[in-house]
Amino acid sequence: PEPRVHTEPVPVVAQTASAPTPAEPTPAPAPSIAASTDSIPAFVIPKHSDVIDALRKVCTRFHSVARQLRLRKDYRATLEVEDDYDLQDLLCALLKLEFDEVGTDEWTPPYSGSTPKCTLLLNRERIAIVAKKTRHGLTDKEIAEQVAADSGFYSAHNKCTTLFCFVYDPEGRIGSPKRLETTLTKVNDRYRVEVLVAPK
Numbered sequence: 001p002e003p004r005v006h007t008e009p010v011p012v013v014a015q016t017a018s019a020p021t022p023a024e025p026t027p028a029p030a031p032s033i034a035a036s037t038d039s040i041p042a043f044v045i046p047k048h049s050d051v052i053d054a055l056r057k058v059c060t061r062f063h064s065v066a067r068q069l070r071l072r073k074d075y076r077a078t079l080e081v082e083d084d085y086d087l088q089d090l091l092c093a094l095l096k097l098e099f100d101e102v103g104t105d106e107w108t109p110p111y112s113g114s115t116p117k118c119t120l121l122l123n124r125e126r127i128a129i130v131a132k133k134t135r136h137g138l139t140d141k142e143i144a145e146q147v148a149a150d151s152g153f154y155s156a157h158n159k160c161t162t163l164f165c166f167v168y169d170p171e172g173r174i175g176s177p178k179r180l181e182t183t184l185t186k187v188n189d190r191y192r193v194e195v196l197v198a199p200k
Contacts (some may be wrong), residue, residue: 128160
């Protein structure tokens, strides 16, 4: 018989998969110059409530400015706010302290007797500003009718989303200014009317 040959078992070495090399992080794409100039960042445009607050501040202080203009040295010529035209001129100048662009729009309302009326516009904020000075014979009811006509015109023509009405009452002809403001101020999802009477 042939002699047996004793052999040792050959150890099997398990092969392990090598760990993948971590991928390099993909760099974020550089911001497009065209995109950055085509749109205005949201933080640059003031909130609507901030714009209304700025309008209220100007109109609330309007009477102090008008009164100061009358106190010029040696009685020099000045601007006396005697009617709506004087009111609009001075108000437009004061608004330019707060806003970069103040435009104008002219239309003929039914209450003006075929006389065109000027409205101030904040185009970027889409706010129309009408200014009315109280006078003898102008009742609260007539003011309400005028505000309704102004509101109807600008809401129908989609020229703005807010109508801000400043009623200048230097002689205190309006008996209940707060009540008039509350009655005429209207806010809904599509359009709003803000009314401010000053001074009170």
